[in-house]
Amino acid sequence: xxxxxxxxxxxxxxxxxxxxxPAFRARQIFKWIYRGVTSFSEMxxxxxxxxxxxxxxxxxxxxxxxxxxxxxxxxxxxxxxELSDGNCIETVLMRYKxxxxxxxxxxxxxxxxxxxxxxxxxxxxRDLTPAEMIDQVLFTQLDSGVEISNxxxxxxxxxxxxxxxxxxxxxxxxxxxxxxxxxxxxxxxxCGLVEQIDKLAQYGLQLTLSVSLHAxxxxxxxxLMPVNRSVGVEKLMDTCxxxxxxxxxxxxxxxAMIDGVNDSDAQAELLAQRLKGAPGHVNLIPLNDVEESPLxxxxxxxAFQKRLESHGLTVTVRRKLGGDIDASCGQLRRKAMRGxx
Ligand code: SAH
Numbered sequence: 001x002x003x004x005x006x007x008x009x010x011x012x013x014x015x016x017x018x019x020x021x022p023a024f025r026a027r028q029i030f031k032w033i034y035r036g037v038t039s040f041s042e043m044x045x046x047x048x049x050x051x052x053x054x055x056x057x058x059x060x061x062x063x064x065x066x067x068x069x070x071x072x073x074x075x076x077x078x079x080x081x082e083l084s085d086g087n088c089i090e091t092v093l094m095r096y097k098x099x100x101x102x103x104x105x106x107x108x109x110x111x112x113x114x115x116x117x118x119x120x121x122x123x124x125x126r127d128l129t130p131a132e133m134i135d136q137v138l139f140t141q142l143d144s145g146v147e148i149s150n151x152x153x154x155x156x157x158x159x160x161x162x163x164x165x166x167x168x169x170x171x172x173x174x175x176x177x178x179x180x181x182x183x184x185x186x187x188x189x190x191c192g193l194v195e196q197i198d199k200l201a202q203y204g205l206q207l208t209l210s211v212s213l214h215a216x217x218x219x220x221x222x223x224l225m226p227v228n229r230s231v232g233v234e235k236l237m238d239t240c241x242x243x244x245x246x247x248x249x250x251x252x253x254x255x256a257m258i259d260g261v262n263d264s265d266a267q268a269e270l271l272a273q274r275l276k277g278a279p280g281h282v283n284l285i286p287l288n289d290v291e292e293s294p295l296x297x298x299x300x301x302x303a304f305q306k307r308l309e310s311h312g313l314t315v316t317v318r319r320k321l322g323g324d325i326d327a328s329c330g331q332l333r334r335k336a337m338r339g340x341x
Contacts, residue, residue, distance in 0.1 A: 001058060002015065002057055003058075003059060003061065003131055004059070005033055005130070005134055006129045006168065007130075008168060008171050008172065009030050009175060009177065012026040012029060012030055013027075016029070019050075019057075021050055021053075025050060028045055028046060029043060029046070029054075033060065036138050036139070037060070040055050040058075040060070041055075062135070062139075063082060063136075065079060065081065065139075066080045066081060067079070067080035067332060068080070070325070071321065072324060073322070074095065074321050074322065075095045076092060076325065077092070078092050078325050079091045079136075079140060079143070081139070087108045088337075089108055089128065089136070090332050090333050091103065091105065091136040091155060092322065093140050093146060094321050094322070098150075099148075099185070100146050100147060100148050100150070101151070101152060102136065102137055102140050102148045102150070102151055103152045103155050104133060104136040104137065104151060104152070104155045105128065105155035105157050106127070106128055106133060106155070106156070106162050106166060106169075107126070107157025107158065107161065108124070108127075108157075109125045109156065110123075110156060110161075111123055111124035112158050112191050113226040114191065114224060114225050114226075114227075115224045115225070115293065116214075116290060118292070118333075119333070121292060122337065127161075127165060128162065128165065130165050130169045133165065134169065137151060137179055137181075149181065150181075151173060151186045152189065153166065153186070153189060154189040158193070159188050160188075160196035161193065163196055166188070167203070173186065182206075183206040184208075186207040187208040187209075187210055188200075189210035190211060191212050192211055192227055192228070192231065192236045192239075194231055197209070197239050197240070198243075200243075201242065201243045201246040201247055204246070205247070208249065208250075208252055209247075209249065209251050210251070211240060211251055211253055212225070212256075213253045214254070214255055214258075214262060215233075215267065216262075216271040216274045217233065217267065218233055220262050221233055224261070240278045240280070241278045244279055250279050251279075252280060252283055253275065253280055253281070253283065254283050254285060255271070255282055255285065256285040256286075257284055257285065257286055257287055257300070257301050257304065258296070258297070259287075260296075261298075262298075263298040263301075263304055268307035268308055272308055275313060281313070281316065282308055283316050284316070284317045285317075286301060286317070286318070291334075305317060
């Protein structure tokens with residue numbers, strides 16, 4: 001059986017032709033997919049014989065809502081989706097003034113092992129398919145009735161560790177007959193896989209790259225993020241500078257503020273130095289408490305911000321949404337896995 005939703009329009013066209021059908025059928029099918037149909041019988045402008053052929057040879061993915069939580073504070077909605085093989089992933093819908101944003105997952109679990117992150121506690125189970133990534137946008141939109149204008153790849157998983165799938169996903173999102181969302185409305189967050197960042201730069205996409213930095217010194221960063229042990233902050237920052245030179249796109253540096261770990265004045269000074277010549281802005285994230293972790297939120301966010309700003313850096317502090325619904329990465333999936341809610 002063929003997973004039609006994971007195909008680009010070009011791939012779908014080639015497949016349709018292989019079936020002995022005219023090429024224009026591919027665009028018809030493609031359009032139906034992005035209207036969110038879940039069966040071929042709904043594709044009413046196809047011939048009956050083609051619909052039957054599709055039913056025999058192909059399938060359309062359809063995740064089930066395993067859990068849905070809606071914040072009373074700010075309307076944030078969190079979905080726990082059950083995939084066809086029983087695995088679960090999370091998607092969060094956030095309402096901002098500048099548009100409705102969906103935060104999606106790219107893997108079932110994660111193998112990066114960051115100390116503060118709930119998504120990685122049980123490791124990676126598998127990569128998602130392009131269809132399973134598309135579904136998170138499509139079915140969030142259909143279920144909530146909210147039109148989505150922005151996508152952030154900041155849910156469960158490491159996007160650059162599922163590189164080809166994410167590239168296909170971006171094509172499908174961007175396509176006028178697909179989700180039709182512009183690259184400038186998309187952010188991709190990485191823990192800092194340098195080779196893949198260089199590879200991504202070659203595509204010259206207009207998306208926003210977020211780099212999860214979280215510490216300016218190797219000792220702290222390697223403790224928090226195992227990925228740093230083989231790369232180091234200096235090499236990562238060199239890669240970020242190259243990314244900017246190649247794409248002209250400023251990077252957003254994510255920095256989760258952790259009490260007594262990465263929030264000292266000396267670390268703010270070092271961070272400011274590190275960011276010289278690497279144009280971008282710093283996004284300070286008040287740490288979300290993860291039950292299994294001893295790390296606690298910093299109480300020095302404002303002071304840290306001031307010190308960075310004194311060096312002329314642009315610094316924002318991420319507003320916390322959905323605080324009443326376990327809306328940060330991996331938390332709902334963890335609860336479901338433990339069977340505690
Ligand atoms: N793997 C990618 C994207 C997923 S995580 C990455 O590492 O960037 C999305 C963001 O949330 C990252 O910046 C990550 O470091 C951060 N994050 C994870 N757990 C967190 C927590 N408990 N509190 C605050 N930020 C967290």
